[in-house]
Amino acid sequence: MGLARAWSVALFGVDGVVVEIEADVGAGTVKTQLLGLPDAALHESKDRVRAAIRNSDHTWPTQRVTLGLSPAALPKGGAGYDLALASVVLAAANSVPADRLADTVLLGELALDGRLRGVRGVLPALLAARREGLRHAVVPVESLPEASLVEGLTVRGAASLTEVVAWLRGDDTALHPAPPPDAPPPPGSADLADVLGQPEARWALEVAAAGGHHLLLSGPPGTGKTMLAQRLGGLLPPLTTSEALEVTAIHSVAGLLSTEAPLVAAPPFIALHHSASVAALVGGGTGLAKPGSASKAHRGVLFLDEACEFSRTGLDALRTALEEGEVRLARQAGTVRYPARFQLVLATNTCPCAPPKEVDCTCTPRDRRRYQAKLSGPLLDRVDLRVKMRPLIAMNGAELTTPEPTAVVRARVLKARTRAAERWSAHGEPWRTNAEVPGPSLRREFALPRPTTALLDRALSTGSLTGRGADRCIRVAWTLADLAEAPNPTANHVAAALEFRERRSLY
Structure with a gap:
């Protein structure tokens, strides 16, 4: 022996x-x-x-x-x-x-x-x-x-x-x-043309897709918040080979892969019910922690419908992942790290009773404050785009502007993403979207002229904007410039980015 x-x-x-x-x-x-x-x-x-x-x-x-x-x-x-x-x-x-x-x-x-x-x-x-x-x-x-x-x-x-x-x-x-690799099936997604009206929300969705930004949709029920969120994946480009392997590795550990299509080639779309626990959001379990929805949505979209119904603890657990692009979970058996660079999309009603018209609200001011406080200030500070949805005014499509289909909007998104990737790679940087650019680089290597950022300086001086919020406004301004095919953001782009962050317009 x-x-x-x-x-x-x-x-x-x-x-x-x-x-x-x-x-x-x-x-x-x-x-x-x-x-x-x-x-x-x-x-x-x-x-x-x-x-x-x-x-x-x-x-x-x-x-x-x-x-x-x-x-x-x-x-x-x-x-x-x-x-x-x-x-x-x-x-x-x-x-x-x-x-x-x-x-x-x-x-x-x-x-x-x-x-x-x-x-x-x-x-x-x-x-x-x-x-x-x-x-x-x-x-x-x-x-x-x-x-x-x-x-x-x-x-x-x-x-x-x-x-x-x-x-x-x-x-x-x-x-x-080993069998020869099969071509991944084409991703199936609903078309943006199905969403009636909502021009501001559709524009915010396009900006979010072009720059990789986080998005909050607020408004009465039945206005298309969930429909818009579900169509974000169709605007995103397919994953690169390295990104696909990253995502596939996470889904493999989570046991989500199928033998028919083992490679995750399209950005994942993960939607959670508001009863989800903290472990379901960021990962957990006994022994070495398992990946949560934040990691399963890596390089894709994490959608939280009825966001104000989630526990505040669970929502705030996402803050580190939104900032750093990864989740670190410490347990007795060891510490594990899961990538979690996703786009967060939040959808919420304006109050618990959620009437079609705000004048019909029966909630007390205390109830509204408690409901809205589920989205804490630090969490909202990390959300780049905030949009209030309009109530529908007509069901007859002839009375509304003809909505653009996904293919048309996706072409603009891909063009803007290409401009951003080429700009950052020309400076030797690995970033592929504007949302990934670190704040120090925005302020040093890619600093905008003072007249362009004067509005941000005023907001900072009055305390209505944080330093993190200013960085995120600049990132959105770069995305708006890419969509407009402008070489650099202008003061109008910065003003539009700041308008997206106005919290008082949401409730």
């Missing part, structure tokens, strides 16, 4: 750490010992692996088996180590050659009869394995479409432990090759 080594991956958020799995089979009391800070699911894996090996017509060693997972001080959990544990035990017992384990990462959960089940996080795990120089990967067959997204690795799929054993013994036909 002897010693063997295999490889697997531990995930912390969307960051993977390659784990070396060693097996020692030798003299001593018949016992199986698992070392390396395993959680309950991983600790139970030795019994699953033993049963899977026995039911696959192989023999479990009748000697002492010691399994070590390194780095030893790194907490490890989940059932994704099963396949690597089974393979390394068979190699240490001289039942299979160990040659192919040297540069292969193995992922998958074993059933008691030896079948291989899919696991979450295959994409980020294989990206980490490639980064560490491993050249081959064996994953469950159902995870093969997702695994094939990783270039630079030879990926194979297995349906059972028997197939993996045959491959380790030299049968190159035992495993399933």
